[in-house]
Amino acid sequence: MIARAARGLWRATVPLLVTLAVWQAVVSLSGVPRFILPGPGLVARALWDNAGLIWQNTLWSASNLGLGLVIGIALGVETALLLALSRRARWLLRPMLVLAQAVPAFALAPVITLWLGYGMPSKIVTIALVTYFPIASALFDRLMSLPAGLRDLSRLSGAGRWRETVLLRLPHAVPGLLSGLRLAAVYGPLAVLIGEWVGASQGLGHLMLMSNGRGQTALMFAALIALSGLSLSLWIAVEALSRWSSKRLSFA
């Protein structure tokens, strides 16, 4: 276990070091001015000097991301279940979902900011909206693809739709939920950024815009690194969940 973690860390360290070396080499050899591309040393200084500021903005973005994800996942799961359970809901909601999906959720960010202001609510709604569709559609597809043998079993047992969904369809659909979560982990941080670029008074995206406007390129890179850290930790969490559940449920 520890050996595996150490190996994982080692595998992550090597590309990181290579990237840093190349970055430094480009900066020293080409002589680009530091307001175009600051070296890793400068960025590290900016990270250190502005630790409080970056931490505060990271916290704001992260709580938006967390709340938005929770809402998006909850609504997505609920929608998928409702559609799987009720033929009438499928008939009624399916075309609406397809239509709604045709509107890029990212494009709605300005409208949402216009309606809900610069504060947290507009960011949370944007993130929830962007993560909602992949979760709902990936889970729903798996819920509806019960293997024929298990469908026969359920029918022969005389199972109702509700029990069939809870006992057969839902466990079968866990990989669908996980691929939805993986998409959400990719789109979520993007939605954070876009929400804050469209208009915010805090957050890492806001910090990036601000420092860019003031020519503080090193700080902009520092904020970018913090945002990458946020996405990476989200990705690690989803991977861990996926590994745990596929072991628990014997998929894979």
Place this chain on the structure above:
Amino acid sequence: MIAPAIHMAGSLHAGERCLIEAFELTLPAGRWSALLGPSGVGKTSLLRLIAALPCAARLDGRIAAQDSAAMAPRVAMMAQDDQLLPWAGALDNVTICARLRGERPQPERAAALLADVGLAGHETRKPSHLSAGQRQRVALARTIYEDRAIVLLDEPFSALDAMTRHAMQDLAAGLLTGRTVILITHDPAEAIRLADSAWIVTRAGIAPCPLPPTAPPRAPEAATTLTAQAALLHRMRLQLAPEAA
């Protein structure tokens, strides 16, 4: 539980095409009946019609229990594919049908059935940690747990190796006595071993075929079994040859 005889008459179609022309047969009550035939002839469709499962083929005629009560609620089925839940342990797989109906599962009875099929101590094992033969044993225990009067077996042993197959056949023969069992198979040896009566299914119809006078399960290595097997194989080849040509 009184096992009914099953009467089938009519013809089976898939779209415009005729799968089986006019047939009429009665599968005896509480006995093993084997339906022998090549793949794609419509044997599985007959089973699905008995079980009232969705089926691509259309029956012009009637399949019914002779006591004229509905058959579907009295049917348990076991297929070639074990149809186990990959995420559940053996015991939970045995009780799944009861849980699907919202009944309280009986873990003691399920554990006893798992012991009957030789899987004592494997209650929490998941299908991925069981061999193909062991998975079919779990599926058999699940079928018996249902305690239905009509048991449909759709080539349940055909994916197993020869020795495991013989063991499973004996096990199933012992545990399913007294029920109306319909065994679908393309293996003459299996029909000769297990069936009280057997039919050959072809496009021309469904014809009865003779079996040794001894009671099943017949020993696979006995001379009478082997002779009957040879005779049946010969007959099937004669009957199916024009179709193959």
